[in-house]
Amino acid sequence: MKDDVVICRCEDVTYGEIVRAIESGLTTTEELKRVLRCGMGPCQGRTCSRLIARIIAEKTGRDIEEVAYPVVRPPTRPTEIGILAGDDEK
Amino acid sequence: MRSSAECVIIGGGVVGTAVAYYLAKRGMRDVVVLERDFLASGATGRCGGGIRQQWSTEPNTRLAIESVRIWKTLEDELDADIEFLQGGYLVLAYTDDDVAQFEKNVGLQRGLGLAVETLSPEEILTEVTPHLNTEGVRMATWCAEDASANPFLTTQAYADAARRLGVEIELWTPACRIIVEGGRVAGVETPRGKISSPFVVNAAGGHSVPLARTAGVELPVTPYRREILVSEPLERFLDPMIISFSYGVYFRQTKHGAVIGGFADPDAPEGFDESSSLAFLVSMTKKLRHLMPILAPVKIVRQWAGLYDVTPDAQPILGATDGVEGLFQANGFSGHGFMIAPKVAELLAQAIAGEEPELDIERLNARRFEGGDFTQDRSVV
Ligand SMILES: Cc1cc2nc3c(=O)[nH]c(=O)nc-3n(C[C@H](O)[C@H](O)[C@H](O)COP(=O)(O)OP(=O)(O)OC[C@H]3O[C@@H](n4cnc5c(N)ncnc54)[C@H](O)[C@@H]3O)c2cc1C
Ligand code: FES
Numbered sequence: 001m002k003d004d005v006v007i008c009r010c011e012d013v014t015y016g017e018i019v020r021a022i023e024s025g026l027t028t029t030e031e032l033k034r035v036l037r038c039g040m041g042p043c044q045g046r047t048c049s050r051l052i053a054r055i056i057a058e059k060t061g062r063d064i065e066e067v068a069y070p071v072v073r074p075p076t077r078p079t080e081i082g083i084l085a086g087d088d089e090k
Numbered sequence: 091m092r093s094s095a096e097c098v099i100i101g102g103g104v105v106g107t108a109v110a111y112y113l114a115k116r117g118m119r120d121v122v123v124l125e126r127d128f129l130a131s132g133a134t135g136r137c138g139g140g141i142r143q144q145w146s147t148e149p150n151t152r153l154a155i156e157s158v159r160i161w162k163t164l165e166d167e168l169d170a171d172i173e174f175l176q177g178g179y180l181v182l183a184y185t186d187d188d189v190a191q192f193e194k195n196v197g198l199q200r201g202l203g204l205a206v207e208t209l210s211p212e213e214i215l216t217e218v219t220p221h222l223n224t225e226g227v228r229m230a231t232w233c234a235e236d237a238s239a240n241p242f243l244t245t246q247a248y249a250d251a252a253r254r255l256g257v258e259i260e261l262w263t264p265a266c267r268i269i270v271e272g273g274r275v276a277g278v279e280t281p282r283g284k285i286s287s288p289f290v291v292n293a294a295g296g297h298s299v300p301l302a303r304t305a306g307v308e309l310p311v312t313p314y315r316r317e318i319l320v321s322e323p324l325e326r327f328l329d330p331m332i333i334s335f336s337y338g339v340y341f342r343q344t345k346h347g348a349v350i351g352g353f354a355d356p357d358a359p360e361g362f363d364e365s366s367s368l369a370f371l372v373s374m375t376k377k378l379r380h381l382m383p384i385l386a387p388v389k390i391v392r393q394w395a396g397l398y399d400v401t402p403d404a405q406p407i408l409g410a411t412d413g414v415e416g417l418f419q420a421n422g423f424s425g426h427g428f429m430i431a432p433k434v435a436e437l438l439a440q441a442i443a444g445e446e447p448e449l450d451i452e453r454l455n456a457r458r459f460e461g462g463d464f465t466q467d468r469s470v471v
Binding site: 025040073074075078080081 | 128129242261368388393
């Protein structure tokens, strides 16, 4: 894959950036997410998590099943503050 | 993994990695950091990234002021972008108690050299942000030199700089037991073997208490769950952190553009629970919508939780341990360990390296609680 291929579209993170981070010792989706933001965009990793896991598996020689996906944090779908806050009771 | 070291640091959060860096900088390079998961996986990677110098006790204020001095040039020193931004902190007063307390705080803070102002509600709108709903706000204190930074990048930067100086950082390696022999620390046990060492630092955040217990030490630190959330990225509209102790809220816009914020639920039970709650999501979004009505259409993308390691006076436990020579504590940060990490870590490194710490850290020793005579910092969110 070419270095400038965008893997995480929400956060504009490229294949090259991910590979360099893996080579620097960040070998889990959780670590990559914290440093590169890949998986933290509005789609919350729906589009990119599997791709990232596959790159980790490839570069570390692990089985893709062993590479855990990042923890999915609520709310599962981005939701407006005005809706979450509901009616004001006071 | 090494089987011996000059110093073993337990915990790869901002504090543990910073202590490692400052030790290595002083020439103590045979240092191992043990992190049971990955860097910044504890409170550090879950925190708000706020850097505030406006406190109500002298030690917290001084540690924060001295830390900001370091923060200002830290990107150059560590040769990394950590998203440091001096956007200021606006602290809102809603009650008579707030107003009286803030007057005292400002006196103390100015006495220590901090440039802090008081603002009327009108001045908040013209000088800080036109978007704030000032309903019920009596006044505010404002320090333009308060700041924020990215906690992951900061921890990574300290770790990388420490590694360049020879420090070894062992990820996925928990410390199972601190080994004590004849009143002295002798090393640390891990599932990958033992590391013998004359110095051990307990920088395990919320987990410092069970860890200290393995050395027969009881720390007056209690873990509490604290929740936080983040929005989608927005165009830059807000530089400062906005907080209130009585209304219970803090929030800011990150360099990336997202609004990040939370509050400390006074009814949160103590313990190691790090799950997130719907109750928090609802209360926090109500607070955000109330304080900044323009945020109503903004989407929340994520919420999570982390642990505060709280001491009875909301000041950290720092330094030597009575009864166990060579064991140093750096914990009990009570929700503000990120901002003061640079100075705290430097002071601790000085103490471990046998130098006289630049600031008196004896007053932050755990033994201060024995007499029951201590002053609690009131400026906690
Ligand atoms: C929601 C929230 C918001 C916050 N907001 C702010 C803020 O805006 N500004 C601020 O200054 N502070 C804030 N804080 C507080 C701040 O996050 C902490 O005080 C600070 O990060 C403490 O850093 P630490 O390195 O001591 O602890 P941690 O980051 O918790 O690091 C401890 C590390 O030790 C590891 N560990 C634990 N046990 C073991 C073991 N037995 N062996 C090996 N490793 C172990 C953990 O995995 C962890 O990585 C906030 C905290 C929370 C939870
Ligand atoms: S594509 Fe990576 S978070 Fe959406």
